[in-house]
Amino acid sequence: MRIVVLDDYQHVARDSADWGSLPEGVDVDVVHQHLTGAALRGALAGAEVVVAMRERTAFDAALLGELPDLRLLVTTAMANAAIDLDACRERGVVVCGTRMVVPGTAEMTWALLLALLKQVPRLDAGVRAGAWQQRLDRASGIGGDLAGSVLGVVGLGKLGQRVARVAQAFDMQVLAWSQHLDHDLARRLGVEPTTKGDLLARSDAVTLHLVLSERTRGVIGARELALMKPGALLVNTSRGPLVDEAALLEALRSGRLGGAGLDVYDVEPLPDHHPLRSAPRTALTPHVGYVTEDTFAAFYGDAVEDVAAWLAGSPVRVLT
Secondary structure: EEEOOOOOOOOEEEEOOOHHEEEEOOOOOOOOOOOOOHHHHHHOOOOEEEOOOOOOOOOOOHHEEEEEEEEEEHHHHHHOOOEEEHHHHHHHOOOOOOOOOOOOHHHHHHHHHHHHHHHHHHHHHHHHHHOOOOOOOOOOOOOOOOOOOEEEEEEOHHHHHHHHHHHHOOOOOOEEEOOOOHHHHHHOOOOOOOOOOHHHHHHHHEOOOOOOOOOOOOOOOHHHHHHOOOOOOOEOOHHHHHEEEHHHHHHHHHHHOOEEOOOOOOOOOOOOOOOHOOOEEEEEEOOOOOHHHHHHHHHHHHHHHHHHHOOOOOOOOOOO
């Protein structure tokens, strides 16, 4: 039996789990680069099991139709919008998930927010270029303070709650909004529930922690960006399409938005000549909020467990 592990950018899949614990006759092939089209179909040819890394590779009905040998598809975490579950059911492909470790993405949110607020990318580049005494005026952006400022959390689930607790440790006031926000829960957490418009108008920084759906796609567009305080910061570690990319670029170029910290994008990997790569006042990371040793141990350890359970006729963490 052949297993293909996709999109192992960090080259950690083999060392993060005991693949040798699987029965004899199981061959594991690990693909480190992102594949599409014919290259992807060629890599998956003959595979009975595929392990997909988050939503890096889409398994739609068309691709599934070209994989007649596929019987088990494992996705890291317990949800994957890039997998057509209905098509998998129709083809008899079992889809299983894994545990998800939460802290990494919340911590990346703060890494990006602090990088923007304290001007880390620009100052780092200046020091490397020999400019120790850099002009720090309002035109170029002086570093700000978290204490006494307002953080707007859009989506107060597990990640949003963790981010809110850190904000409170920084002596920030925290506002929260989502379409189905539990106001009582927010108040118990010391967070002020409010409307989207009020959150955007009052917040010095806004961070997004929503699941991508048709309801949340474009939740931050041109209108919402115009409501934000001049110079406010925006951080997105959830999903790129939550933010209207064209509107974001315009807000950055015009100088109205103080900065954007992004770990997620509409298209990933981010194309070589994408305008975000040269946009001002940005801190960009390649969708690595979840990339930690503990996360990979859970992802790949559970993937091995999923395969073993499926081979034994009792699949676990089934999504189909």
